[in-house]
Amino acid sequence: MHIEPGIVDGAKLTLSYATAAGAFGLAAKMALGNIRDNGGIGALALRSAITTALVFSFFEVLPHHPVGVSEVHLILGSTLLLLFGAGAASIGLAAGLLIQGLFFAPFDLPQYGMNVTTLLVPLWGIHLLARRIVPAKTAYVDLKYAQALALSTAYQGGIVAWVAFWAFYGHGFSAESFASVGSFGLAYMSVILVEPLIDLAVLAAAKALRQFSTGPAFNVRLHTAA
Numbered sequence: 001m002h003i004e005p006g007i008v009d010g011a012k013l014t015l016s017y018a019t020a021a022g023a024f025g026l027a028a029k030m031a032l033g034n035i036r037d038n039g040g041i042g043a044l045a046l047r048s049a050i051t052t053a054l055v056f057s058f059f060e061v062l063p064h065h066p067v068g069v070s071e072v073h074l075i076l077g078s079t080l081l082l083l084f085g086a087g088a089a090s091i092g093l094a095a096g097l098l099i100q101g102l103f104f105a106p107f108d109l110p111q112y113g114m115n116v117t118t119l120l121v122p123l124w125g126i127h128l129l130a131r132r133i134v135p136a137k138t139a140y141v142d143l144k145y146a147q148a149l150a151l152s153t154a155y156q157g158g159i160v161a162w163v164a165f166w167a168f169y170g171h172g173f174s175a176e177s178f179a180s181v182g183s184f185g186l187a188y189m190s191v192i193l194v195e196p197l198i199d200l201a202v203l204a205a206a207k208a209l210r211q212f213s214t215g216p217a218f219n220v221r222l223h224t225a226a
Contacts, residue, residue: 024116031087052091055097059096076199077123078126097116122154122157122162129150156195164184
């Protein structure tokens with residue numbers, strides 16, 4: 001989901017600053033919600049440190065390939081939300097992306113506003129979606145495949161939509177832009193196929209190892225119905 005350098009440049013980068021500000025506002029709202037309902041500020045700080053380390057490792061360690069206008073990453077946004085809560089997931093995504101840019105990929109820093117928007121706005125979307133499709137009486141460890149698939153598809157679909165927006169905004173509706181966006185979207189289908197299975201495997205492990213997956217390091221909703 002990293003927007004390639006040069007796709008959007010010059011004065012057009014100003015829009016990415018505005019969308020990033022909005023995305024940070026959504027992240028702050030999710031974080032405040034976690035402080036209020038999901039363990040307090042200490043738990044949020046601990047989970048955010050964990051998610052930051054995980055996101056950084058996802059970007060640097062897991063396989064990623066440039067395709068079309070961006071790169072295909074296994075970001076596991078829905079997994080982070082389920083395990084650690086939306087607030088910690090949003091902080092981890094923003095901080096992990098920034099650390100990668102500062103220390104390993106400085107050429108990505110001009111695109112940070114676009115990339116953080118692309119990660120956080122879809123996270124906000126699945127945060128709302130989870131409230132609608134997961135009954136209040138259901139702990140996250142008891143999610144069904146269809147629910148995990150819906151969350152993953154919505155998140156990855158949001159990423160593809162934002163990448164497409166930035167590509168068309170930067171280079172217009174040319175045949176080349178359509179081809180690049182199309183190839184990226186098709187490549188991302190592999191992530192949509194794999195991520196729900198990872199979600200269910202991680203949740204099953206959390207359920208089997210409940211004594212290790214409770215407490216301030218994990219989302220209260222992981223084992224406890226709302």
